[in-house]
Amino acid sequence: xxxxxxxxxxxxxxxxxxxxxxxxxxxxxxxxxxxxxxxxxxxxxxxxxxxxxxxxxxxxxxxxxxxxxxxxxxxxxxxxxxxxxxxxxxxxxxxxxxxxxxxxxxxxxxxxxxxxxxxxxxxxxxxxxxxxxxxxxxxxxxxxxxxxxxxxxxxxxxxxxxxxxxxxxxxxxxxxxxxxxxxxxxxxxxxxxxxxxxxxxxxxxxxxxxxxxxxxxxxxxxxxxxxxxxxxxxxxxxxxxxxxxxxxxxxxxxx
Numbered sequence: 001x002x003x004x005x006x007x008x009x010x011x012x013x014x015x016x017x018x019x020x021x022x023x024x025x026x027x028x029x030x031x032x033x034x035x036x037x038x039x040x041x042x043x044x045x046x047x048x049x050x051x052x053x054x055x056x057x058x059x060x061x062x063x064x065x066x067x068x069x070x071x072x073x074x075x076x077x078x079x080x081x082x083x084x085x086x087x088x089x090x091x092x093x094x095x096x097x098x099x100x101x102x103x104x105x106x107x108x109x110x111x112x113x114x115x116x117x118x119x120x121x122x123x124x125x126x127x128x129x130x131x132x133x134x135x136x137x138x139x140x141x142x143x144x145x146x147x148x149x150x151x152x153x154x155x156x157x158x159x160x161x162x163x164x165x166x167x168x169x170x171x172x173x174x175x176x177x178x179x180x181x182x183x184x185x186x187x188x189x190x191x192x193x194x195x196x197x198x199x200x201x202x203x204x205x206x207x208x209x210x211x212x213x214x215x216x217x218x219x220x221x222x223x224x225x226x227x228x229x230x231x232x233x234x235x236x237x238x239x240x241x242x243x244x245x246x247x248x249x250x251x252x253x254x255x
Contacts, residue, residue: 002240003033005247006218007172008152008200011037012047015204015215028057032218038094040065045083052088061093069112070104077119090251092120093128100133117145126250128152153202161188165196172198175208178227189228199243
């Protein structure tokens with residue numbers, strides 16, 4: 001089987017505190033060619049940079065997640081720009097909007113998201129976008145800035161996926177496509193152009209069937225890729241190979 005490239009995971013998460021080194025050394029020595037760790041704030045970006053020094057094939061992003069947007073201090077854009085110059089940092093992310101939990105006011109989320117989109121444009125870097133129950137506002141800003149990058153863990157309709165790809169962006173799908181109620185994910189997986197489709201875990205979250213409810217890691221892309229390959233009637237190897245090519249091109253990585 002072709003090796004796996006996980007375009008979005010969170011190995012800084014406390015779920016890996018007891019065995020992080022064992023997990024990453026095993027994955028990156030066997031089935032996994034590359035991992036991009038999605039930062040949620042400056043601290044997690046710094047953690048990802050440190051991990052990249054230990055593991056070949058491990059990369060990170062820098063950015064404030066919508067749930068941490070209220071923690072972005074004055075001058076945070078300058079700090080992000082400084083970290084983005086590190087060779088291990090391949091994107092501005094995980095940035096975006098999340099209207100599900102309502103813990104951070106919309107106006108703060110929108111302000112921080114827009115500033116980070118502007119930074120990505122200034123630095124000519126891709127973005128990793130989080131969009132949960134905020135499709136309208138997310139798309140409005142993506143239309144304004146037209147970044148390169150991905151909308152990760154895509155949860156929208158086929159119609160929305162078409163608009164994302166028309167903007168020149170890609171979509172990444174994870175374990176949700178294997179769930180019984182995954183109608184939108186299945187429809188998107190069947191239609192999206194193969195050169196705009198990427199695979200992620202969002203580890204330690206969103207484990208695919210048959211591991212739903214357990215801690216996820218990058219090896220579980222195997223099950224997501226098998227489901228998508230079945231939907232598209234193509235080989236798993238073709239899908240994994242295309243995913244790696246897409247990821248390397250978008251993130252500017254040479255494996």
